[in-house]
Amino acid sequence: ASRSLDRTAAPSTSAAAPTASPADPDTSAPARKVAPARPTDPAPVAGLDEDQMENAEAIVRTGRKMGVPRRGLVIAVATAMQESNLYNVASGVLPESQDYPHQGVGWDHDSVGLFQQRSSSGWGPVGRLMDPEFATRQFLSALEQVPGWQRMRLTDAAQAVQVSAYPEHYQQHEWRATRVVDAIVPAGR
Known part of the structure; x- marks a missing residue:
């Protein structure tokens, strides 16, 4: 993650929240709001540990x-698997x-961090990059700026963001990341 391009792209906006369904005219019960599907908290899969x-x-x-599509989630998880083995890693060079x-x-x-991003390359302040949510937003915001990323091979989309030597x-x-995402957010959600 040594690319020195500006990393300040705004995250995409989420889809509109579901609205209440109309009340059934045959009952006097009020309409129920439909809650958005929430990711589950599954046991580790694909050889991962709890962390x-x-x-x-x-x-x-x-x-x-x-509001990133499932494909983007798989790319992000696979990228973190390669970059940090899905551990939030500090740097010995950067105390x-x-x-x-x-x-x-x-x-x-x-x-x-999870994506092995470099503050010196414009990804953000060190303390923020050590926050998994911030690091993920930085990665996914950069991914969404790659033209056609949704149709690229996973490795090409990840490389377009990370600019890795490998x-x-x-x-x-990809297969492990897909399995992990499917365990967290079952298909159709």
């Missing part, structure tokens, strides 16, 4: 708040990052 699954849930929850909650320390330049490595995580 990894919680981080995947944070990615999915954030993406859903942004400041270790002042924030983290699940390990890495040594890849000044890369931090662009094909994202693809190996």
Whole structure:
């Protein structure tokens, strides 16, 4: 995640909230509001541990708040699998990052967090990048700026955002990321 392009793209807006259905004329009961489908809190799947699954849930929850389609959620989870093994990683090169909650320390330049984003490359302040929700918003906002990302191979879409030295490595995580997203937000929700 060393690309130095501006990362201030505004997140997409969410779809309108469902409205109450009209009352049944044959009853006097008031109309019930339909609650939006909420992600479940599943047990870990696809070989993940509790921490990894919680981080995947944070990615999915954030993406859903942004109104990102399921494909974007899968791309984001697969990218975090490749970049940090779905752990919120501080940097040994950047001691400041270790002042924030983290699940390990890495040594890849000044890369931090789930997506191994670099403050020095314009992703945002170190403390914010250590927040899984903020890091996810940064990743997904950048992804949504990639023309045609929805039709790209997962690895090409991830690479367009991350600019990794190993662009094909994202693809190996697609099946696991799909399984994780499906466990958190079952199909049709």
